[in-house]
Amino acid sequence: MELTDQEIVKRKELLRLGPEEAATLVKCRPIIEAEIDNVVEEFYRIQTRNPEVTKLMGDEEMVRRLHVSQRKYILGLFDGCTDGQYVGNRLRIGIVHKNIGVDPKFYLAAVKTLKDLLFRALARNINDPASLEEASQALDKLLYFDITLVFDAYTLSLVQEVEAERDRVEVYAESLELQVAERTRELAEKVRELETALSMVKKLEGVIPICGVCKKIRDDKESWQQLEQYISEHSEALFSHGLCxxxxxxxxxxxxxLKLGKQE
Incomplete structure (x- = not known):
């Protein structure tokens, strides 16, 4: 995901984040450099009060790496630079947070905590109320700028997940349609086979008139036929003759x- 220079400028204009705010934050960097260790330690002390957040942080090595990344992020707020590289870095932060399962509510709570800690650090070192207000306003605008970028990344990631799931469902639906079509074809073939077989089957049913002596059967044309002939014509049965x-x-x-009679 990338933002054009025009889009970056437009977003900063919406927040009234300009060169004056950048210069103000650069002047505050020495204060933050002196306070950075305390800010980071306090930030993670507060974060680990929440068991869900603690679980997301992982093991000690991961926590150590998070401390390093957070120091870098905080100092970057006071570089006075919000160019394309800065924006790209914030977008990557959003993607990483989304990928590791950081809920937006936890991200926003973390930003609020960090803002409070940075405001306190500035307040401890800036005695002039007007200068403190100017620094606080500049930092507030920049943090809002960061939030919009991170949420852009969250939104894009969610859209990509939805699109990927939609594509998966479409592929499955197409596969299912092919399977249904194949099963339908097979069933139709079976039906044709059964219909063909049924058309060849002749049934004997109802009352069949039969002679009580010679066992001939009377057909519907009032003609008397041998039992074997009648059954053969009205069914698929065949006869083989033998003797019981x-x-x-x-x-x-x-x-x-007969033989004895001839001999006599």
């Missing part, structure tokens, strides 16, 4: 009797 044990025995007896 009883009929086989009867046939054999008949053949033996």
């Amino acid at each position: 044990p009883e009929c086989f025995e009867k046939e054999m007896m008949g053949l033996r009797a």
Whole structure:
């Protein structure tokens, strides 16, 4: 994320943050350099009262690095420079805060704490009320300038997350549509196969007139047909002819009797 020089100028104009404020803060730098250790120590002492903030800070090494970064940030407020590099640094601060999970409410509370500590440091060293008011106003404007930049970074990060999630959902939806289309095609194919199979199935149902003696069946044309023929025409069944044990025995007896008759 970058801001054009025109946008930077416009934002400073909105806050009435100009060369006079920059010069005022530069004059205050020696005071802050002398107070910096106390300010940083007190700042983190107050921050660690909140268990959630303490958890975000991490281990001792991380806390040490935070102390170094905070010193650099505070002194940077009194350099008198708010150019593109300064703005880029503040935007990166916002992105880092968002990435490590610092809620905006904690960030704003931290800025308020830092502002109070810096105002007290200035008050301890500037005896002239008018000069103190001038320094306080200049610092207040610059801190508001920083806040707008950090929140720009927060907002951009959130927008990017939303867009990434939207893209993920769109990809998933497209994938789901393809899966549904494929399943629909497969089901349609199965339906066609079943319809084809059903069209080949012939059913025997209702009352079938059958002769009690010869077992022929009367069809709807009043014609009498052999049982095998009728069933074959009205179903997919096929017949293979053979003899059951009883009929086989009867046939054999008949053949033996016929053979004996011929011999006599």
